[in-house]
Amino acid sequence: MSALDLINPTSDLYTKRAPVFPRVVNGRFRRLKWAVMVLCLAVYYITPWLRWDRGPHAPDQAVLIDLAGRRFFMFDIEIWPQEFYYVAGLLIMAGIGLFLVTSAVGRAWCGYACPQTVWTDLFQHVERWIDGDRNAQLKLNAAPWSAAKLARRLSKWSLWLAIAAATGGAWIFYFADAPTLASQFLAGDAPFVAYATVAVLTFTTLSLGGFMREQVCIYMCPWPRIQTAMLDEKSLIVTYRDWRGEPRTQGLKKAAAGPGKAGDCIDCNACVSVCPTGIDIRNGPQLGCINCALCIDACDEVMGKLNRPRGLIDYLNLDDHKKELAGGTATPMMKTLLRPRTLIYAAVWASIGIAMLFTLGGRSRLAIDAAQDRNPIVITMSDGTVRNGWTIKLRNMEGRPRTVELAMTGLPQGRMWTDAMDSHTAGRSARIALAPDATTRLHLYVSAPAGPAGETGFAVVARPLEPAVPGGPPQDAARNLKFVRQ
Ligand code: SF4
Ligand code: SF4
Structure with a gap:
């Protein structure tokens, strides 16, 4: 928005959100996202149901946060309130791990493993399953309300609600014996706090993952703002090789332009149409980019069809981008990843982990x-x-x-x-x-x-x-x- 817009009383201060309907894409990063998504969901839903024999005097749930007994059980490890420093140590390790990942590969956490990303991805797959791919969704969204549209919407919202309820439901099983609480819950005998927790988490999952989606990443989450302090010129981020893609032009015009007169980008918009946050990476690094790399998959597919080298959009750091612009070549990826900053983060992370393991093994009971x-x-x-x-x-x-x-x-x-x-x-x-x-x-x-x-x-x-x-x-x-x- 320009300064003139601010003083023009007819301009809107708030731009209405344009819904994002990302197209399905195949490729190596999509497969990686599938694997991470399945792993995260499986760990979240299955963990409370794992049993672990600790003898007759302790609970047999493998992972249990026993608030009443003030204990945390994790397989063979039992943490008492007086040993809370172990939990603090785990939180510090999680923080340093996030610094390490961000300095190495930018917002990879956001793009692959953040719960907001995982559940939004899941909701979008359900949406495609009910409404069809991007074009069908756009058409349905623009169509006036009819019985068919209402039926599709109700089917989609019902499935979303079921996923959201299962998500909220799974959470409470971390805090009590899962089979006992499940039967109490279904019989209406569970404590009120269990029903209230499931209701709140069902609502937040449905609203954040189903309806608000990319707006959470762009407007609500503080992490994109914080992470800029952790990125440096060697951090890998999803980047458009503008020196190679520009000037972009479309098929016929490209042919007419003649060899060497047009860049590799044919302005097909495939990279934009698959983007879960609806941005155009060709405009440069942006707050809305969660580094999911789906645009890399989309563009690689296009380049493959054009018999052009893959990597017009790629994981690239700022240093290498500048080098390529000057006619040089990018640094090998391993050298970029293994640099002093990431090695120091890794060393601190590993030291805390080893120290915790050492003290855990030697603590008196x-x-x-x-x-x-x-x-x-x-x-x-x-x-x-x-x-x-x-x-x-x-x-x-x-x-x-x-x-x-x-x-x-x-x-x-x-x-x-x-x-x-x-x-x-x-x-x-x-x-x-x-x-x-x-x-x-x-x-x-x-x-x-x-x-x-x-x-x-x-x-x-x-x-x-x-x-x-x-x-x-x-x-x-x-x-x-x-x-x-x-
Ligand atoms: S997918 Fe590749 S070729 Fe198509 S618009 Fe995006 S950058 Fe250009
Ligand atoms: S621009 Fe590419 S990497 Fe960034 S969010 Fe969109 S699809 Fe993902």
């Missing part, structure tokens, strides 16, 4: 927390000794019951007992039974002869009596405490 009693901290007993108390939490993070020996180290004349014991049986240790996969709370008392005011450090150590899992990490847990005398 027993933990101890202690909070000292206040008000008063010190109690003088009838025999003249002084006593301190602590609330102890013992976390047994294994899916089997265990017995631990809780013992004191340090404070040589100290004696300890728990609220489940008689103080007359106090000693230097106590046996505690721990429920499987649960936190056991107890009150610990420690007494020692009175003495000069001050603090004396000591520790409590929890040591499981059952043999450790063969090859597993050490299982002792300890906590340093301070005994206070006043």
Whole structure:
């Protein structure tokens, strides 16, 4: 819009959206998109139904976000709330992975694996199946309402609604035992939050993937704005080789122009008609381009028919584009991909992953927390000794019951007992039974002869009596405490 348009009261401030009906295309990038789409949908829909035997005391769902029990289960890995740093680590890895992909191949995430792209693609295939390919869709869209048009629209919207409901439905199964929740859901016995979640996700999937489509990428998503900071002159993006395609001209005119007088582009618009965001890549890099490469497939097909080399539209970086314009040749793709920036991203990404794997393999599945009693901290007993108390939490993070020996180290004349014991049986240790996969709370008392005011450090150590899992990490847990005398 020009400045004149802004001050002209008759001009529109908002351009009405022209619906995009992309034509179906075949080719290597379309096949890659099919593969990624099938993989993403399969992972999303099937994962909650995978079973994983963790014994009788833990859920047997392979991937489960147990909000009530405050646990995250993923196959053999169980994450407790105190270990949230692993989830943070995964999120950081996802972020760095996105930086790596973007600096190497531009918006490949947007073009292939973003949920908005995957579901929009799925909805568009359903649309083609009901209404036909691009030309039939354009014709139907322009046609006045009739019984036939209404029937097609209702069929399409019903299928879209079914996909959207299945998408919303699959999400809730990540948060509870999937078979149990499914039968409760169908019987009307599921919690209200399950129905509300499915309703919200059904609505958002239908509206974002079915109706709003490319507008989400162009106007709503912040990622295209952020990613410009991650692209550099070596990042591969879908590019039109204008030096080769221009001046573009159509078949007969091209023949008349004579050899060498016209570019390779025959202005057939095949690249525009397959574009899911409806843009013309020949106008240069644009915010609307999600780098899906379908225009490469379309143009390669045209070039094949014209017996011209493929790659009039191609993955190319800015540096190579400039080189080609000056008559040079592009850098080999592997050299472009393996450059310092991408290697640093890859190294950071891999280091975090290896560090997480290392700590996951070596973490203890027993933990101890202690909070000292206040008000008063010190109690003088009838025999003249002084006593301190602590609330102890013992976390047994294994899916089997265990017995631990809780013992004191340090404070040589100290004696300890728990609220489940008689103080007359106090000693230097106590046996505690721990429920499987649960936190056991107890009150610990420690007494020692009175003495000069001050603090004396000591520790409590929890040591499981059952043999450790063969090859597993050490299982002792300890906590340093301070005994206070006043
Ligand atoms: S598909 Fe190729 S030849 Fe046809 S308009 Fe696009 S760039 Fe030109
Ligand atoms: S211009 Fe090409 S790569 Fe970009 S969104 Fe359209 S079809 Fe995909």
